[in-house]
Amino acid sequence: MMLLNAKGLQKVYGRKGQTYTAIRSLDLSIDKGEFVGVMGPSGSGKTTLLNIMSTIDQPSDGTVEINGRNMNTMNEKELAIFRREHLGFIFQDYNLLDTLTVEENIVLPLALAKVNANEIERRVHETADFLGLKELLNKYPYEVSGGQKQRTAVARATIFKPDIIFADEPTGALDSKSATTLLRMLTRLNEEEMATLLMVTHDAFSASYCHRILFIKDGEIFTQLDRGRFSRKEFFQKILDVLSVLGGEASDLI
Amino acid sequence: MTLFELARRNMARNFIQYFLYFGSMIISVLIFFIFVSIQYNDEAQAAAADSVKINTAFQAASIVLLIFVALFIWYSNSFFTKRRKKEIGLYALMGLRKKQIGWMLFFENLILGLMSLAVGMFIGMLLSKFFIMILMKLMHITVAVHFSISLPAILETIIVFLVIIVTASFYGYRLIYGFQLVELFRDEKKGDREPKVSIFQALLAVALIGTGYFLVLQDLKPPLWRLPIVALMMLLCIIAGTYLLFRSLTVFILKQMRKRKNVYYKGTNVIGISQLLYRMRGNARVLTVIAAMSAVTLVSVGTSYSFYYNAGEWTKNNFPHSYKYVIPVDQQDKAEQLLYKALRADGEQHKVTSHVSVPALNLDVQMLEYDGGSAEFDIISEAVYNQVAARYGQKDRIHLIGNEATMLAKFYEKKFKKSYIGHNGKIGSVESYENGGKKTFVHYVSYERTKFLQSTTVVVSDTMFQKLARVSKPLILNQIDVSGQEHLGKVDDQFLIAMNNLEKKIKERNAHYYGVFSFYGIYHSTMTAYGLIMFLGAFLGLVFLLATGSIIYFKQLNEAAQEKPQYAILRKVGLTNREIRGTIAKQAAFIFVLPLVMGVLHSTIALGALSRMIDDDLTVPAVICMGIYALIYFIYYLFTVRAYTKMVTS
Numbered sequence: 001m002m003l004l005n006a007k008g009l010q011k012v013y014g015r016k017g018q019t020y021t022a023i024r025s026l027d028l029s030i031d032k033g034e035f036v037g038v039m040g041p042s043g044s045g046k047t048t049l050l051n052i053m054s055t056i057d058q059p060s061d062g063t064v065e066i067n068g069r070n071m072n073t074m075n076e077k078e079l080a081i082f083r084r085e086h087l088g089f090i091f092q093d094y095n096l097l098d099t100l101t102v103e104e105n106i107v108l109p110l111a112l113a114k115v116n117a118n119e120i121e122r123r124v125h126e127t128a129d130f131l132g133l134k135e136l137l138n139k140y141p142y143e144v145s146g147g148q149k150q151r152t153a154v155a156r157a158t159i160f161k162p163d164i165i166f167a168d169e170p171t172g173a174l175d176s177k178s179a180t181t182l183l184r185m186l187t188r189l190n191e192e193e194m195a196t197l198l199m200v201t202h203d204a205f206s207a208s209y210c211h212r213i214l215f216i217k218d219g220e221i222f223t224q225l226d227r228g229r230f231s232r233k234e235f236f237q238k239i240l241d242v243l244s245v246l247g248g249e250a251s252d253l254i
Numbered sequence: 255m256t257l258f259e260l261a262r263r264n265m266a267r268n269f270i271q272y273f274l275y276f277g278s279m280i281i282s283v284l285i286f287f288i289f290v291s292i293q294y295n296d297e298a299q300a301a302a303a304d305s306v307k308i309n310t311a312f313q314a315a316s317i318v319l320l321i322f323v324a325l326f327i328w329y330s331n332s333f334f335t336k337r338r339k340k341e342i343g344l345y346a347l348m349g350l351r352k353k354q355i356g357w358m359l360f361f362e363n364l365i366l367g368l369m370s371l372a373v374g375m376f377i378g379m380l381l382s383k384f385f386i387m388i389l390m391k392l393m394h395i396t397v398a399v400h401f402s403i404s405l406p407a408i409l410e411t412i413i414v415f416l417v418i419i420v421t422a423s424f425y426g427y428r429l430i431y432g433f434q435l436v437e438l439f440r441d442e443k444k445g446d447r448e449p450k451v452s453i454f455q456a457l458l459a460v461a462l463i464g465t466g467y468f469l470v471l472q473d474l475k476p477p478l479w480r481l482p483i484v485a486l487m488m489l490l491c492i493i494a495g496t497y498l499l500f501r502s503l504t505v506f507i508l509k510q511m512r513k514r515k516n517v518y519y520k521g522t523n524v525i526g527i528s529q530l531l532y533r534m535r536g537n538a539r540v541l542t543v544i545a546a547m548s549a550v551t552l553v554s555v556g557t558s559y560s561f562y563y564n565a566g567e568w569t570k571n572n573f574p575h576s577y578k579y580v581i582p583v584d585q586q587d588k589a590e591q592l593l594y595k596a597l598r599a600d601g602e603q604h605k606v607t608s609h610v611s612v613p614a615l616n617l618d619v620q621m622l623e624y625d626g627g628s629a630e631f632d633i634i635s636e637a638v639y640n641q642v643a644a645r646y647g648q649k650d651r652i653h654l655i656g657n658e659a660t661m662l663a664k665f666y667e668k669k670f671k672k673s674y675i676g677h678n679g680k681i682g683s684v685e686s687y688e689n690g691g692k693k694t695f696v697h698y699v700s701y702e703r704t705k706f707l708q709s710t711t712v713v714v715s716d717t718m719f720q721k722l723a724r725v726s727k728p729l730i731l732n733q734i735d736v737s738g739q740e741h742l743g744k745v746d747d748q749f750l751i752a753m754n755n756l757e758k759k760i761k762e763r764n765a766h767y768y769g770v771f772s773f774y775g776i777y778h779s780t781m782t783a784y785g786l787i788m789f790l791g792a793f794l795g796l797v798f799l800l801a802t803g804s805i806i807y808f809k810q811l812n813e814a815a816q817e818k819p820q821y822a823i824l825r826k827v828g829l830t831n832r833e834i835r836g837t838i839a840k841q842a843a844f845i846f847v848l849p850l851v852m853g854v855l856h857s858t859i860a861l862g863a864l865s866r867m868i869d870d871d872l873t874v875p876a877v878i879c880m881g882i883y884a885l886i887y888f889i890y891y892l893f894t895v896r897a898y899t900k901m902v903t904s
Binding site for chain 2: 056076077080081082083084085087089091095096097098099100104107108109110111112114115116117120121156
């Protein structure tokens with residue numbers, strides 16, 4: 001079942017004369033329950049693509065449909081409410097609120113949607129159990145490690161059981177051990193909770209956890225790679241092959 | 255590119271950034287300039303010269319203003335510099351030497367200062383006439399105020415502000431030497447750690463404020479040298495108490511709200527409450543300053559307005575008639591003609607609405623409340639009193655027999671009642687005393703406040719009046735009411751001069767004449783004096799209010815700049831612009847309302863004490879002042895919420 005469908009996307013920055021095309025022309029669709037990765041060298045337009053699909057940014061041309069609803073026709077308020085009720089976000093720099101405890105950060109989407117307090121408590125504990133955050137609920141973000149912060153962000157992104165979770169370089173700021181833990185959790189979310197994920201990364205190791213990877217170059221889809229029945233390690237090797245053809249900088253590969 | 259050029263370009267590009275600082279500088283110049291313009295205004299000085307020392311009053315106020323303006327500029331300057339830390343750091347990183355950056359900041363401050371000086375004075379010139387007109391109106395002086403530019407005012411403003419601007423510019427220059435490069439790049443310190451609730455602090459706060467209030471509400475008792483010490487203690491208690499209250503009580507309230515999950519986890523409450531809690535400790539100081547300033551403003555404006563408000567009432571109560579004089583019988587018609595002549599000369603704009611003239615005496619009366627001292631008072635008979643009361647539609651009647659008398663005191667005080675009632679006093683004429691003549695003893699049966707008679711009067715029985723009339727010349731007591739008595743101006747001048755001449759003639763004949771009481775004269779001089787106090791109070795109050803509002807405004811915008819990333823996250827998580835605006839409005843309301851409530855509470859207590867001291871009801875003027883204050887304060891609130899929202903959503 002098709003969950004997200006983007007058609008003819010284009011994004012041009014700047015005004016007349018001095019324009020820069022971040023996305024030239026792009027079609028993309030994601031099915032329910034998929035774990036999709038987006039890769040590409042710096043400046044290829046992957047973050048712009050993610051922002052457009054997650055309704056944070058508007059395309060210059062083209063349409064985005066999520067769950068059959070057209071994002072282009074919604075106003076600011078409808079978009080905001082759609083975001084908090086149907087979309088989940090994980091960012092490289094966590095984007096947690098310093099003034100809130102771990103628990104309060106996780107609660108935020110439910111509180112905004114005015115879910116009742118008992119239900120909120122129940123769901124927080126359920127999610128915290130799943131992500132191993134139980135001991136940390138009353139701590140503030142400055143008191144926990146990077147990996148724990150990112151897991152808090154994951155908890156916040158998933159507590160509403162969103163239609164799709166967007167992750168922008170979620171492992172970018174983590175050490176390799178925390179990164180692996182996080183990726184395993186995302187995989188479990190995908191497999192056990194049937195969560196749909198779209199992850200932007202330039203790290204081939206992270207990407208190897210996905211089912212399918214889109215490679216972007218100069219604002220267009222360069223190629224696509226399906227994991228199929230490959231093991232994760234084989235898939236990782238294939239990704240590296242594509243990247244070398246793609247001609248990304250050496251630093252982008254690892 | 256020269257440094258001067260760099261500084262100039264900086265300002266042109268970031269004009270909005272600079273605008274706040276620029277704006278507060280302009281307002282400071284504007285206020286100061288208007289103030290000195292009034293001080294040096296010829297019409298204002300001439301008009302008030304004979305009644306009050308306008309110059310001295312203004313000079314004192316202008317010193318207060320000067321200190322205030324200097325502090326205000328210093329505050330906005332440091333706020334402004336704080337916001338530019340990163341920019342300065344960038345220059346340093348690009349390899350500009352500290353000295354060069356220093357000079358750049360110096361020039362920036364200088365250009366900004368000189369520009370605001372020019373703009374402020376220009377606007378001031380346009381507005382000063384308006385303010386002088388308000389002052390004249392308040393002082394009940396009718397003068398045509400012309401548009402004029404006062405050279406000494408310009409000079410004084412330029413000198414004062416050049417000093418301030420150059421000092422501020424050097425401060426900007428010095429600033430860079432106080433910074434470490436790494437510090438310049440470090441983010442503004444993230445908010446404080448979550449504060450703890452201290453029961454001890456909360457109790458201490460209540461105790462301190464209680465003690466302060468207790469001291470305020472005490473009757474002033476000698477020795478008077480203790481007064482300044484008591485006043486200082488009072489202030490310290492209240493300010494310290496307010497500070498602790500903000501520190502402890504607010505944290506307590508917020509924490510209680512956080513405990514109640516069904517409130518806390520409802521919509522944006524979780525964001526608003528936690529952010530307030532997070533910033534409370536840093537805010538306590540600012541809130542205290544604002545509460546104190548609000549209280550000072552309300553007390554000063556409230557007091558001056560109350561005086562002004564009550565001055566008119568006081569004059570009307572104490573001088574119930576336009577004119578009152580006591581004159582020999584043969585001059586009665588003459589005096590009346592003089593009044594009508596004066597009224598005609600003014601074009602009959604005012605009319606006599608009532609004229610009571612009755613036989614009276616004026617004799618030396620022993621004042622029992624002052625242990626035997628004596629003064630000359632009006633004497634009328636019981637029958638005349640009752641007749642006059644009827645004329646004025648009053649129900650009061652007096653019935654006396656034999657040597658009974660009633661004292662009607664003008665400056666009545668209840669405690670003197672027992673000096674009179676049941677006691678004997680003596681009445682006679684000064685001449686007869688000197689000739690060893692006789693004194694007549696009267697027996698006081700009552701002591702009351704004068705109601706419809708202008709002066710202190712002794713009412714005696716008809717027979718006693720006959721007896722006294724034998725030792726004194728018959729006189730006529732006149733009380734006249736004229737329509738529009740507040741604006742008698744010319745009539746009053748002419749009539750009083752004419753009566754003065756008449757008085758000389760009467761005195762040449764060695765006859766008795768007892769001067770004219772003119773309502774207008776007293777009303778006019780009272781209103782002039784209190785009008786000036788009112789103007790100064792309101793002007794300084796306005797300046798304080800402006801500063802108070804600006805401090806919160808700056809503080810909140812500074813916070814907005816720091817909170818911007820947090821709101822960016824919230825937007826991504828799915829907060830609508832409306833919800834963002836809502837939570838900002840709630841948080842700002844908390845910050846605005848708390849000090850206002852404390853300020854109003856403090857000033858209510860202070861004004862209550864004042865009202866007891868001067869034995870006057872200040873409720874109406876005080877409520878009017880607080881209403882206006884709250885209204886302007888509310889406008890500041892709206893502006894703050896707007897600017898904050900704009901800043902975090904753009």
